[in-house]
Amino acid sequence: MRLLLHDLKVKMVTPRMVILYPLLILFIPGAVWGFSDPNASLPGSIAVDGASTVMFLSSLFILLSATLGVVLVGFDSISRPRLTGELAIELSQPMNRTMLGMNHLFGVWLSVAIPVALLQISSLAIIEHQMGTFPSIMDSFTWIGITALLLLWYASIQMIASSMAQDLGSSVTFGVATWMLFTLMWLLVTVFIATILGVDATNTADPTFIAFQEHADLFSPNGVYQLVLQNRLPEASQPTVWDGWIDLAVVCWTTIPIAVFLRRFRNLKP
Protein backbone atom coordinates (compact mmCIF):
# COMPACT_ATOMS: atom_id res chain seq x y z
CA MET A 1 0.00 0.00 0.00
CA ARG A 2 2.87 2.38 0.88
CA LEU A 3 4.45 1.63 -2.47
CA LEU A 4 1.21 2.23 -4.35
CA LEU A 5 0.67 5.57 -2.59
CA HIS A 6 4.23 6.60 -3.37
CA ASP A 7 3.84 5.62 -7.04
CA LEU A 8 0.52 7.46 -7.32
CA LYS A 9 2.08 10.56 -5.81
CA VAL A 10 4.80 10.48 -8.46
CA LYS A 11 2.60 9.42 -11.40
CA MET A 12 -0.20 11.92 -10.83
CA VAL A 13 2.06 14.94 -11.32
CA THR A 14 3.95 13.68 -14.37
CA PRO A 15 3.82 15.93 -17.46
CA ARG A 16 1.58 13.51 -19.36
CA MET A 17 -0.97 13.55 -16.53
CA VAL A 18 -0.82 17.35 -16.41
CA ILE A 19 -1.66 17.35 -20.14
CA LEU A 20 -4.40 14.77 -19.59
CA TYR A 21 -6.24 16.64 -16.81
CA PRO A 22 -7.64 19.48 -19.01
CA LEU A 23 -8.74 16.91 -21.59
CA LEU A 24 -10.57 14.91 -18.94
CA ILE A 25 -12.20 18.07 -17.58
CA LEU A 26 -13.29 19.02 -21.08
CA PHE A 27 -14.59 15.56 -21.92
CA ILE A 28 -16.31 14.47 -18.69
CA PRO A 29 -17.89 17.44 -16.88
CA GLY A 30 -18.01 19.25 -20.25
CA ALA A 31 -20.04 16.45 -21.88
CA VAL A 32 -22.31 16.14 -18.84
CA TRP A 33 -22.88 19.92 -18.87
CA GLY A 34 -23.86 19.79 -22.54
CA PHE A 35 -26.12 16.72 -22.36
CA SER A 36 -27.88 17.87 -19.19
CA ASP A 37 -28.68 21.31 -20.59
CA PRO A 38 -32.51 21.37 -21.00
CA ASN A 39 -32.18 23.83 -23.89
CA ALA A 40 -29.67 21.76 -25.82
CA SER A 41 -30.85 20.17 -29.05
CA LEU A 42 -28.98 16.96 -29.74
CA PRO A 43 -28.38 15.61 -33.23
CA GLY A 44 -30.52 12.78 -34.58
CA SER A 45 -33.39 11.59 -32.48
CA ILE A 46 -31.50 11.53 -29.21
CA ALA A 47 -33.81 12.53 -26.39
CA VAL A 48 -32.48 13.15 -22.91
CA ASP A 49 -35.16 11.85 -20.59
CA GLY A 50 -33.29 11.65 -17.32
CA ALA A 51 -29.99 11.65 -15.46
CA SER A 52 -29.23 8.04 -16.45
CA THR A 53 -29.44 9.03 -20.12
CA VAL A 54 -27.01 11.91 -19.51
CA MET A 55 -24.58 9.50 -17.86
CA PHE A 56 -25.03 6.98 -20.68
CA LEU A 57 -24.41 9.57 -23.38
CA SER A 58 -21.40 11.06 -21.60
CA SER A 59 -19.88 7.57 -21.41
CA LEU A 60 -19.00 7.97 -25.08
CA PHE A 61 -16.71 10.85 -24.15
CA ILE A 62 -15.20 8.82 -21.32
CA LEU A 63 -14.46 6.09 -23.85
CA LEU A 64 -12.65 8.62 -26.02
CA SER A 65 -10.63 10.35 -23.32
CA ALA A 66 -10.06 8.32 -20.16
CA THR A 67 -9.27 5.02 -21.90
CA LEU A 68 -6.74 6.80 -24.13
CA GLY A 69 -5.33 8.33 -20.95
CA VAL A 70 -4.70 4.84 -19.54
CA VAL A 71 -2.95 3.86 -22.77
CA LEU A 72 -0.73 6.95 -22.64
CA VAL A 73 0.09 6.56 -18.96
CA GLY A 74 0.71 2.82 -19.09
CA PHE A 75 2.39 2.13 -22.41
CA ASP A 76 5.93 2.40 -21.02
CA SER A 77 5.35 1.42 -17.42
CA ILE A 78 7.10 -1.95 -17.89
CA SER A 79 8.90 -1.56 -21.21
CA ARG A 80 10.79 1.61 -20.29
CA PRO A 81 12.29 0.41 -16.98
CA ARG A 82 13.01 -2.87 -18.71
CA LEU A 83 14.95 -1.13 -21.47
CA THR A 84 16.78 1.22 -19.12
CA GLY A 85 17.74 -1.50 -16.63
CA GLU A 86 15.66 -0.04 -13.79
CA LEU A 87 13.44 -3.13 -13.81
CA ALA A 88 16.43 -5.36 -12.93
CA ILE A 89 16.95 -3.33 -9.75
CA GLU A 90 13.26 -3.51 -8.93
CA LEU A 91 13.06 -7.27 -9.51
CA SER A 92 16.12 -7.81 -7.31
CA GLN A 93 14.28 -6.34 -4.33
CA PRO A 94 12.77 -8.58 -1.65
CA MET A 95 9.18 -8.27 -2.77
CA ASN A 96 6.93 -10.96 -4.17
CA ARG A 97 6.64 -10.53 -7.92
CA THR A 98 2.86 -10.83 -7.89
CA MET A 99 2.66 -7.93 -5.44
CA LEU A 100 5.09 -5.92 -7.53
CA GLY A 101 3.06 -6.61 -10.68
CA MET A 102 -0.18 -5.64 -8.94
CA ASN A 103 1.48 -2.44 -7.81
CA HIS A 104 2.44 -1.56 -11.39
CA LEU A 105 -1.06 -2.33 -12.63
CA PHE A 106 -2.86 -0.46 -9.87
CA GLY A 107 -0.45 2.47 -10.22
CA VAL A 108 -1.40 2.96 -13.87
CA TRP A 109 -5.08 2.27 -13.26
CA LEU A 110 -5.60 4.51 -10.23
CA SER A 111 -3.54 7.41 -11.58
CA VAL A 112 -6.27 7.82 -14.23
CA ALA A 113 -9.24 6.29 -12.40
CA ILE A 114 -9.00 8.61 -9.36
CA PRO A 115 -9.17 11.90 -11.30
CA VAL A 116 -11.87 10.42 -13.57
CA ALA A 117 -13.94 9.37 -10.53
CA LEU A 118 -13.51 12.81 -8.98
CA LEU A 119 -14.67 14.44 -12.21
CA GLN A 120 -17.63 12.06 -12.38
CA ILE A 121 -18.61 12.97 -8.82
CA SER A 122 -18.41 16.67 -9.70
CA SER A 123 -20.48 15.90 -12.80
CA LEU A 124 -23.28 14.62 -10.55
CA ALA A 125 -23.49 18.13 -9.11
CA ILE A 126 -23.60 19.53 -12.65
CA ILE A 127 -26.55 17.24 -13.45
CA GLU A 128 -28.33 18.48 -10.33
CA HIS A 129 -27.60 22.09 -11.27
CA GLN A 130 -28.84 21.65 -14.84
CA MET A 131 -31.75 19.26 -14.36
CA GLY A 132 -32.74 20.08 -10.81
CA THR A 133 -32.36 16.49 -9.61
CA PHE A 134 -29.51 14.27 -8.49
CA PRO A 135 -29.14 10.93 -10.28
CA SER A 136 -30.13 7.96 -8.12
CA ILE A 137 -27.44 6.47 -5.89
CA MET A 138 -27.58 3.20 -7.84
CA ASP A 139 -27.20 4.96 -11.21
CA SER A 140 -24.32 7.06 -9.90
CA PHE A 141 -22.61 4.07 -8.33
CA THR A 142 -22.98 2.05 -11.54
CA TRP A 143 -21.67 4.91 -13.69
CA ILE A 144 -18.58 5.55 -11.54
CA GLY A 145 -17.96 1.88 -10.73
CA ILE A 146 -18.16 0.53 -14.28
CA THR A 147 -16.00 3.42 -15.53
CA ALA A 148 -13.36 2.46 -12.97
CA LEU A 149 -13.61 -1.17 -14.12
CA LEU A 150 -13.32 -0.13 -17.77
CA LEU A 151 -10.12 1.73 -16.97
CA LEU A 152 -8.84 -1.34 -15.09
CA TRP A 153 -9.47 -3.50 -18.17
CA TYR A 154 -7.57 -1.06 -20.37
CA ALA A 155 -4.78 -0.81 -17.80
CA SER A 156 -4.46 -4.63 -17.75
CA ILE A 157 -4.36 -4.83 -21.57
CA GLN A 158 -1.80 -2.04 -21.67
CA MET A 159 0.36 -3.72 -19.04
CA ILE A 160 0.33 -6.96 -21.02
CA ALA A 161 1.42 -4.98 -24.10
CA SER A 162 4.10 -3.15 -22.15
CA SER A 163 5.48 -6.38 -20.69
CA MET A 164 5.58 -7.99 -24.14
CA ALA A 165 7.13 -5.08 -26.01
CA GLN A 166 10.84 -5.10 -26.72
CA ASP A 167 10.84 -1.36 -27.41
CA LEU A 168 8.73 1.68 -26.59
CA GLY A 169 7.44 2.02 -30.17
CA SER A 170 5.85 -1.43 -30.29
CA SER A 171 4.41 -0.89 -26.81
CA VAL A 172 2.61 2.33 -27.72
CA THR A 173 1.54 0.88 -31.09
CA PHE A 174 0.00 -2.15 -29.38
CA GLY A 175 -1.83 0.07 -26.88
CA VAL A 176 -3.14 2.58 -29.40
CA ALA A 177 -4.11 -0.19 -31.85
CA THR A 178 -6.10 -1.96 -29.11
CA TRP A 179 -7.77 1.32 -28.19
CA MET A 180 -8.64 2.04 -31.84
CA LEU A 181 -9.97 -1.50 -32.37
CA PHE A 182 -12.39 -1.30 -29.45
CA THR A 183 -13.22 2.42 -29.71
CA LEU A 184 -13.33 3.17 -33.41
CA MET A 185 -13.30 -0.11 -35.35
CA TRP A 186 -15.48 -2.43 -33.32
CA LEU A 187 -18.63 -1.77 -35.35
CA LEU A 188 -16.71 -2.65 -38.51
CA VAL A 189 -15.50 -5.89 -36.89
CA THR A 190 -19.07 -6.67 -35.79
CA VAL A 191 -20.46 -6.06 -39.28
CA PHE A 192 -17.72 -8.19 -40.81
CA ILE A 193 -18.37 -11.13 -38.48
CA ALA A 194 -22.14 -10.75 -38.90
CA THR A 195 -21.76 -10.94 -42.68
CA ILE A 196 -19.61 -14.07 -42.40
CA LEU A 197 -22.19 -15.68 -40.11
CA GLY A 198 -25.07 -14.78 -42.46
CA VAL A 199 -26.64 -12.06 -40.28
CA ASP A 200 -28.03 -9.21 -42.37
CA ALA A 201 -25.75 -6.26 -41.61
CA THR A 202 -27.03 -3.88 -44.27
CA ASN A 203 -29.56 -2.40 -41.87
CA THR A 204 -27.94 -1.64 -38.51
CA ALA A 205 -31.36 -0.78 -37.04
CA ASP A 206 -32.63 -4.32 -37.73
CA PRO A 207 -33.50 -6.07 -34.41
CA THR A 208 -31.65 -9.27 -35.48
CA PHE A 209 -28.51 -7.27 -36.14
CA ILE A 210 -28.90 -5.29 -32.90
CA ALA A 211 -29.21 -8.55 -30.95
CA PHE A 212 -26.10 -9.88 -32.71
CA GLN A 213 -24.23 -6.63 -32.04
CA GLU A 214 -25.06 -6.76 -28.34
CA HIS A 215 -23.62 -10.26 -28.15
CA ALA A 216 -20.54 -9.18 -30.10
CA ASP A 217 -20.12 -6.27 -27.69
CA LEU A 218 -19.54 -8.74 -24.87
CA PHE A 219 -16.11 -9.35 -26.44
CA SER A 220 -15.19 -5.68 -26.31
CA PRO A 221 -14.48 -3.78 -23.07
CA ASN A 222 -16.21 -0.71 -24.50
CA GLY A 223 -19.21 -2.86 -25.48
CA VAL A 224 -19.54 -4.37 -22.02
CA TYR A 225 -19.18 -0.90 -20.48
CA GLN A 226 -22.01 0.48 -22.60
CA LEU A 227 -24.22 -2.58 -22.06
CA VAL A 228 -23.92 -2.14 -18.29
CA LEU A 229 -24.85 1.56 -18.54
CA GLN A 230 -27.61 0.81 -21.05
CA ASN A 231 -29.13 -1.51 -18.45
CA ARG A 232 -29.75 1.53 -16.24
CA LEU A 233 -31.81 3.29 -18.97
CA PRO A 234 -35.63 3.18 -19.15
CA GLU A 235 -36.85 -0.31 -20.11
CA ALA A 236 -37.44 0.48 -23.80
CA SER A 237 -33.79 1.40 -24.26
CA GLN A 238 -32.31 -1.54 -22.35
CA PRO A 239 -30.28 -4.19 -24.20
CA THR A 240 -31.91 -7.50 -25.12
CA VAL A 241 -28.89 -9.58 -24.23
CA TRP A 242 -29.35 -11.66 -21.06
CA ASP A 243 -28.03 -9.87 -17.93
CA GLY A 244 -26.12 -12.99 -16.93
CA TRP A 245 -23.94 -12.71 -20.05
CA ILE A 246 -23.17 -9.08 -19.24
CA ASP A 247 -22.23 -9.98 -15.66
CA LEU A 248 -20.08 -12.86 -16.91
CA ALA A 249 -18.35 -10.55 -19.40
CA VAL A 250 -17.62 -8.06 -16.60
CA VAL A 251 -16.09 -10.83 -14.49
CA CYS A 252 -14.07 -12.20 -17.42
CA TRP A 253 -12.78 -8.79 -18.52
CA THR A 254 -11.78 -8.08 -14.92
CA THR A 255 -10.02 -11.34 -14.14
CA ILE A 256 -8.52 -12.72 -17.37
CA PRO A 257 -6.33 -9.78 -18.46
CA ILE A 258 -5.07 -9.29 -14.89
CA ALA A 259 -4.24 -13.00 -14.59
CA VAL A 260 -2.43 -12.94 -17.95
CA PHE A 261 -0.44 -9.86 -16.97
CA LEU A 262 0.54 -11.20 -13.55
CA ARG A 263 1.62 -14.49 -15.11
CA ARG A 264 3.77 -12.59 -17.59
CA PHE A 265 5.21 -10.39 -14.84
CA ARG A 266 6.11 -13.37 -12.63
CA ASN A 267 8.15 -14.85 -15.49
CA LEU A 268 9.51 -11.55 -16.73
CA LYS A 269 13.23 -11.45 -17.52
CA PRO A 270 14.79 -7.99 -17.23
Add this chain to the structure above:
Amino acid sequence: MELLMEMELVQYLYPIPRAVIASAKRRKKSMPKRGVIEASLRIESGSIVGLVGPNGAGKSTLISIMAGILPIQNGIIRSNGNTVRSEEERVNLRSRIGLMPERVAWSGPATPLDVIQRLCIIRGLPKENAESILERVGLSSRARDRLSSLSQGMRQRLSLGASLIGDPEILLLDEPMNGLDPVAQNAFRTMIREMAEKGKAIIVSSHQLNELERFVESIAIMNHGKIVTQGSFTSVEHDLGVGQRLLISGIGPSPASSISENPLITVTELDEEGDWCLRLTRHDQTWSQDLRAALIERINVGNTRVASVERIPPDLEEILRTATGISEGINLQEEE
Protein backbone atom coordinates in the same frame (compact mmCIF):
# COMPACT_ATOMS: atom_id res chain seq x y z
CA MET B 1 34.97 -16.47 6.79
CA GLU B 2 31.30 -17.33 6.89
CA LEU B 3 29.71 -18.92 3.82
CA LEU B 4 26.91 -16.56 2.78
CA MET B 5 25.83 -18.08 -0.49
CA GLU B 6 26.71 -21.11 -2.53
CA MET B 7 25.88 -22.05 -6.08
CA GLU B 8 26.32 -25.70 -6.91
CA LEU B 9 26.30 -26.79 -10.57
CA VAL B 10 23.78 -24.11 -11.33
CA GLN B 11 22.50 -24.16 -14.89
CA TYR B 12 20.53 -21.55 -16.76
CA LEU B 13 19.44 -21.95 -20.37
CA TYR B 14 18.89 -18.81 -22.39
CA PRO B 15 15.45 -18.78 -24.01
CA ILE B 16 15.40 -18.86 -27.80
CA PRO B 17 13.41 -15.88 -29.12
CA ARG B 18 10.14 -16.83 -30.84
CA ALA B 19 11.24 -15.07 -34.01
CA VAL B 20 14.34 -17.28 -34.20
CA ILE B 21 12.24 -20.45 -33.67
CA ALA B 22 9.78 -19.33 -36.34
CA SER B 23 12.59 -18.51 -38.75
CA ALA B 24 14.24 -21.91 -38.19
CA LYS B 25 10.92 -23.68 -38.79
CA ARG B 26 10.21 -21.66 -41.90
CA ARG B 27 13.60 -22.39 -43.38
CA LYS B 28 13.40 -26.01 -42.17
CA LYS B 29 16.68 -25.59 -40.37
CA SER B 30 17.63 -27.17 -37.08
CA MET B 31 16.96 -25.12 -33.95
CA PRO B 32 19.88 -22.95 -32.87
CA LYS B 33 21.78 -24.11 -29.81
CA ARG B 34 20.67 -22.47 -26.60
CA GLY B 35 23.25 -20.50 -24.70
CA VAL B 36 23.89 -21.94 -21.27
CA ILE B 37 25.33 -20.72 -18.01
CA GLU B 38 26.89 -23.41 -15.84
CA ALA B 39 28.54 -22.31 -12.65
CA SER B 40 29.52 -23.25 -9.15
CA LEU B 41 30.55 -20.46 -6.83
CA ARG B 42 31.01 -19.87 -3.12
CA ILE B 43 30.49 -16.42 -1.67
CA GLU B 44 32.05 -15.84 1.72
CA SER B 45 31.72 -12.90 4.06
CA GLY B 46 34.43 -10.27 3.79
CA SER B 47 35.52 -11.39 0.33
CA ILE B 48 35.90 -9.22 -2.76
CA VAL B 49 35.62 -11.38 -5.86
CA GLY B 50 36.28 -10.12 -9.36
CA LEU B 51 34.15 -11.71 -12.05
CA VAL B 52 35.99 -11.39 -15.33
CA GLY B 53 35.57 -12.71 -18.82
CA PRO B 54 35.25 -11.61 -22.42
CA ASN B 55 32.06 -10.04 -23.85
CA GLY B 56 29.22 -12.52 -23.93
CA ALA B 57 30.87 -14.82 -21.39
CA GLY B 58 27.73 -14.71 -19.22
CA LYS B 59 28.91 -12.50 -16.35
CA SER B 60 25.80 -10.31 -16.24
CA THR B 61 23.53 -13.35 -16.54
CA LEU B 62 25.35 -15.05 -13.68
CA ILE B 63 24.92 -11.91 -11.58
CA SER B 64 21.19 -11.89 -12.39
CA ILE B 65 20.98 -15.54 -11.28
CA MET B 66 22.76 -14.70 -8.03
CA ALA B 67 20.40 -11.76 -7.53
CA GLY B 68 17.42 -14.13 -7.75
CA ILE B 69 16.06 -12.48 -10.89
CA LEU B 70 16.57 -15.35 -13.31
CA PRO B 71 15.32 -18.83 -12.48
CA ILE B 72 17.73 -21.73 -12.72
CA GLN B 73 16.91 -24.95 -14.58
CA ASN B 74 19.30 -27.20 -12.68
CA GLY B 75 21.59 -27.06 -9.70
CA ILE B 76 21.26 -25.69 -6.20
CA ILE B 77 21.53 -22.23 -4.71
CA ARG B 78 22.03 -22.13 -0.96
CA SER B 79 21.55 -19.00 1.05
CA ASN B 80 22.86 -19.21 4.64
CA GLY B 81 22.82 -22.98 4.24
CA ASN B 82 19.18 -23.14 3.13
CA THR B 83 18.32 -24.28 -0.38
CA VAL B 84 16.52 -21.63 -2.42
CA ARG B 85 13.60 -23.12 -4.37
CA SER B 86 10.33 -21.26 -3.94
CA GLU B 87 9.54 -17.62 -4.69
CA GLU B 88 9.36 -16.97 -0.95
CA GLU B 89 12.89 -18.32 -0.52
CA ARG B 90 14.03 -16.19 -3.46
CA VAL B 91 12.48 -13.15 -1.74
CA ASN B 92 14.50 -14.00 1.40
CA LEU B 93 17.64 -14.35 -0.70
CA ARG B 94 16.99 -11.02 -2.36
CA SER B 95 16.67 -9.33 1.04
CA ARG B 96 20.36 -10.19 1.61
CA ILE B 97 21.48 -8.95 -1.79
CA GLY B 98 22.11 -5.55 -3.31
CA LEU B 99 22.35 -5.42 -7.10
CA MET B 100 23.92 -2.75 -9.24
CA PRO B 101 23.24 -3.71 -12.86
CA GLU B 102 25.38 -2.57 -15.75
CA ARG B 103 24.63 0.93 -17.07
CA VAL B 104 21.15 1.74 -15.82
CA ALA B 105 19.87 4.55 -18.03
CA TRP B 106 17.80 6.23 -15.31
CA SER B 107 15.23 8.41 -17.05
CA GLY B 108 11.79 9.89 -16.69
CA PRO B 109 10.26 12.66 -14.64
CA ALA B 110 11.15 11.17 -11.23
CA THR B 111 14.10 12.32 -9.10
CA PRO B 112 16.93 10.34 -7.45
CA LEU B 113 15.14 10.88 -4.14
CA ASP B 114 11.92 9.35 -5.57
CA VAL B 115 13.85 6.34 -6.86
CA ILE B 116 15.65 5.62 -3.59
CA GLN B 117 12.53 6.29 -1.51
CA ARG B 118 10.58 3.85 -3.68
CA LEU B 119 13.22 1.16 -3.25
CA CYS B 120 13.30 1.80 0.51
CA ILE B 121 9.54 1.25 0.60
CA ILE B 122 9.86 -2.00 -1.40
CA ARG B 123 12.46 -3.18 1.12
CA GLY B 124 10.11 -2.26 3.97
CA LEU B 125 12.39 0.52 5.23
CA PRO B 126 11.43 4.06 6.20
CA LYS B 127 11.75 6.30 3.16
CA GLU B 128 13.66 8.79 5.32
CA ASN B 129 16.69 6.48 4.78
CA ALA B 130 16.88 7.72 1.19
CA GLU B 131 18.63 10.97 2.10
CA SER B 132 21.50 9.19 3.85
CA ILE B 133 21.92 6.74 0.93
CA LEU B 134 22.16 9.63 -1.52
CA GLU B 135 24.64 11.39 0.75
CA ARG B 136 26.74 8.23 0.89
CA VAL B 137 27.09 8.10 -2.90
CA GLY B 138 27.58 11.87 -3.25
CA LEU B 139 24.23 12.64 -4.79
CA SER B 140 22.54 14.66 -2.08
CA SER B 141 22.98 17.93 -4.01
CA ARG B 142 21.15 16.36 -6.99
CA ALA B 143 18.49 14.55 -4.96
CA ARG B 144 15.62 16.60 -6.34
CA ASP B 145 16.81 16.97 -9.93
CA ARG B 146 15.10 15.08 -12.72
CA LEU B 147 16.70 11.75 -13.60
CA SER B 148 17.06 12.76 -17.23
CA SER B 149 19.32 15.66 -16.18
CA LEU B 150 21.88 13.35 -14.54
CA SER B 151 25.21 12.56 -16.19
CA GLN B 152 26.30 8.95 -16.75
CA GLY B 153 28.54 9.12 -13.69
CA MET B 154 25.67 10.43 -11.55
CA ARG B 155 23.45 7.62 -12.83
CA GLN B 156 26.14 5.12 -11.84
CA ARG B 157 26.20 6.62 -8.38
CA LEU B 158 22.44 6.32 -8.17
CA SER B 159 22.63 2.65 -9.19
CA LEU B 160 25.28 2.12 -6.54
CA GLY B 161 23.04 3.85 -4.00
CA ALA B 162 20.17 1.56 -4.99
CA SER B 163 22.35 -1.48 -4.30
CA LEU B 164 23.26 -0.21 -0.81
CA ILE B 165 19.66 0.08 0.43
CA GLY B 166 19.01 -2.15 3.41
CA ASP B 167 22.72 -2.72 4.07
CA PRO B 168 22.80 -6.05 2.18
CA GLU B 169 25.25 -8.81 3.07
CA ILE B 170 26.12 -9.52 -0.56
CA LEU B 171 26.75 -6.79 -3.11
CA LEU B 172 26.60 -7.68 -6.78
CA LEU B 173 28.17 -4.93 -8.86
CA ASP B 174 28.12 -5.19 -12.64
CA GLU B 175 30.64 -2.86 -14.28
CA PRO B 176 30.48 -0.39 -11.36
CA MET B 177 33.37 1.80 -12.59
CA ASN B 178 31.72 2.73 -15.90
CA GLY B 179 31.41 6.48 -16.16
CA LEU B 180 32.89 7.25 -12.74
CA ASP B 181 35.53 9.96 -12.59
CA PRO B 182 38.91 9.08 -10.98
CA VAL B 183 37.99 10.69 -7.65
CA ALA B 184 34.72 8.76 -7.54
CA GLN B 185 36.56 5.56 -8.53
CA ASN B 186 38.96 6.01 -5.65
CA ALA B 187 36.11 6.69 -3.22
CA PHE B 188 34.32 3.65 -4.60
CA ARG B 189 37.35 1.40 -3.99
CA THR B 190 37.70 2.70 -0.45
CA MET B 191 34.02 2.10 0.21
CA ILE B 192 34.21 -1.44 -1.16
CA ARG B 193 37.21 -2.25 1.04
CA GLU B 194 35.46 -0.83 4.11
CA MET B 195 32.37 -2.88 3.39
CA ALA B 196 34.45 -6.04 3.00
CA GLU B 197 36.11 -5.28 6.33
CA LYS B 198 32.65 -5.15 7.88
CA GLY B 199 31.99 -8.66 6.60
CA LYS B 200 30.08 -7.95 3.39
CA ALA B 201 30.75 -10.11 0.36
CA ILE B 202 31.28 -8.18 -2.84
CA ILE B 203 31.18 -9.58 -6.37
CA VAL B 204 32.44 -7.16 -8.98
CA SER B 205 32.15 -7.79 -12.68
CA SER B 206 34.31 -5.51 -14.75
CA HIS B 207 36.13 -5.15 -18.03
CA GLN B 208 38.53 -2.64 -16.50
CA LEU B 209 41.01 -5.27 -15.42
CA ASN B 210 43.66 -2.85 -14.23
CA GLU B 211 41.06 -1.19 -11.97
CA LEU B 212 39.80 -4.53 -10.71
CA GLU B 213 43.34 -5.64 -9.82
CA ARG B 214 43.58 -2.77 -7.39
CA PHE B 215 40.95 -3.99 -4.98
CA VAL B 216 39.77 -7.55 -5.61
CA GLU B 217 41.24 -10.36 -3.58
CA SER B 218 40.18 -13.29 -5.70
CA ILE B 219 38.80 -13.81 -9.16
CA ALA B 220 36.41 -16.05 -11.06
CA ILE B 221 37.05 -16.22 -14.78
CA MET B 222 34.09 -16.89 -17.07
CA ASN B 223 34.15 -17.98 -20.67
CA HIS B 224 31.33 -19.35 -22.82
CA GLY B 225 28.96 -19.38 -19.84
CA LYS B 226 31.24 -21.40 -17.58
CA ILE B 227 33.51 -20.47 -14.70
CA VAL B 228 36.86 -21.59 -16.07
CA THR B 229 38.79 -21.06 -12.88
CA GLN B 230 38.36 -19.28 -9.57
CA GLY B 231 40.26 -18.57 -6.39
CA SER B 232 42.91 -16.23 -5.07
CA PHE B 233 45.25 -14.60 -7.58
CA THR B 234 48.07 -16.95 -6.52
CA SER B 235 46.02 -20.12 -6.88
CA VAL B 236 44.61 -19.03 -10.24
CA GLU B 237 48.11 -18.15 -11.44
CA HIS B 238 49.24 -21.59 -10.39
CA ASP B 239 46.27 -23.32 -12.02
CA LEU B 240 46.84 -21.51 -15.27
CA GLY B 241 50.63 -21.67 -15.12
CA VAL B 242 51.11 -17.96 -15.58
CA GLY B 243 53.13 -17.16 -12.48
CA GLN B 244 56.47 -18.34 -13.85
CA ARG B 245 58.38 -15.15 -14.55
CA LEU B 246 61.38 -14.06 -12.57
CA LEU B 247 63.40 -10.87 -12.89
CA ILE B 248 66.96 -11.47 -11.80
CA SER B 249 69.94 -9.09 -11.92
CA GLY B 250 73.51 -9.12 -10.69
CA ILE B 251 77.15 -8.36 -11.24
CA GLY B 252 79.95 -10.09 -13.08
CA PRO B 253 79.64 -12.11 -16.29
CA SER B 254 76.08 -12.78 -17.45
CA PRO B 255 74.81 -16.30 -16.64
CA ALA B 256 72.32 -16.18 -19.57
CA SER B 257 73.99 -18.85 -21.65
CA SER B 258 74.30 -21.34 -18.80
CA ILE B 259 70.65 -20.88 -17.77
CA SER B 260 69.52 -21.25 -21.40
CA GLU B 261 70.81 -24.79 -21.35
CA ASN B 262 67.72 -25.74 -19.38
CA PRO B 263 65.01 -26.26 -22.04
CA LEU B 264 62.28 -25.51 -19.47
CA ILE B 265 63.46 -21.93 -19.04
CA THR B 266 63.30 -19.11 -21.58
CA VAL B 267 65.85 -16.38 -20.94
CA THR B 268 65.33 -12.81 -22.07
CA GLU B 269 68.16 -10.35 -21.56
CA LEU B 270 66.97 -6.92 -20.43
CA ASP B 271 68.79 -3.63 -20.64
CA GLU B 272 68.63 -2.57 -17.01
CA GLU B 273 71.05 -1.10 -14.51
CA GLY B 274 73.85 -3.39 -13.25
CA ASP B 275 76.05 -5.79 -15.18
CA TRP B 276 73.18 -7.99 -16.31
CA CYS B 277 69.44 -8.36 -15.94
CA LEU B 278 67.46 -11.38 -17.10
CA ARG B 279 63.80 -12.29 -17.32
CA LEU B 280 63.39 -16.01 -16.81
CA THR B 281 60.15 -17.76 -17.78
CA ARG B 282 59.57 -21.32 -16.66
CA HIS B 283 57.33 -23.49 -18.80
CA ASP B 284 56.63 -26.26 -16.32
CA GLN B 285 55.82 -24.70 -12.95
CA THR B 286 55.94 -21.51 -10.90
CA TRP B 287 59.14 -20.26 -9.35
CA SER B 288 58.88 -21.74 -5.91
CA GLN B 289 61.19 -20.78 -3.04
CA ASP B 290 63.28 -23.95 -3.57
CA LEU B 291 63.64 -23.40 -7.32
CA ARG B 292 64.71 -19.82 -6.77
CA ALA B 293 67.30 -20.89 -4.16
CA ALA B 294 68.69 -23.55 -6.50
CA LEU B 295 68.89 -21.04 -9.33
CA ILE B 296 70.80 -18.51 -7.20
CA GLU B 297 73.21 -21.21 -6.09
CA ARG B 298 73.83 -22.18 -9.71
CA ILE B 299 74.45 -18.57 -10.82
CA ASN B 300 76.71 -17.60 -7.94
CA VAL B 301 79.75 -19.26 -9.49
CA GLY B 302 83.06 -17.52 -10.08
CA ASN B 303 82.70 -13.74 -10.28
CA THR B 304 79.00 -13.82 -11.04
CA ARG B 305 76.79 -12.75 -8.17
CA VAL B 306 73.04 -12.34 -7.93
CA ALA B 307 72.07 -8.88 -6.66
CA SER B 308 68.29 -9.12 -6.75
CA VAL B 309 65.56 -11.64 -7.52
CA GLU B 310 62.01 -10.51 -8.09
CA ARG B 311 59.03 -12.55 -9.09
CA ILE B 312 56.97 -10.82 -11.79
CA PRO B 313 53.28 -11.29 -10.99
CA PRO B 314 51.07 -11.76 -14.03
CA ASP B 315 48.47 -9.07 -14.55
CA LEU B 316 44.78 -9.87 -14.72
CA GLU B 317 44.72 -9.34 -18.45
CA GLU B 318 47.35 -12.05 -18.89
CA ILE B 319 45.42 -14.39 -16.62
CA LEU B 320 42.26 -13.72 -18.61
CA ARG B 321 44.00 -14.32 -21.92
CA THR B 322 45.47 -17.58 -20.70
CA ALA B 323 42.21 -18.79 -19.21
CA THR B 324 40.04 -17.96 -22.19
CA GLY B 325 42.49 -18.47 -25.03
CA ILE B 326 42.07 -14.93 -26.31
CA SER B 327 45.24 -13.83 -28.04
CA GLU B 328 46.78 -10.37 -27.96
CA GLY B 329 45.64 -7.55 -30.18
CA ILE B 330 42.12 -6.97 -31.38
CA ASN B 331 40.31 -10.22 -30.88
CA LEU B 332 36.59 -9.97 -30.50
CA GLN B 333 35.16 -13.21 -29.34
CA GLU B 334 31.94 -14.24 -31.00
CA GLU B 335 29.03 -14.45 -28.61
CA GLU B 336 27.42 -17.83 -28.13
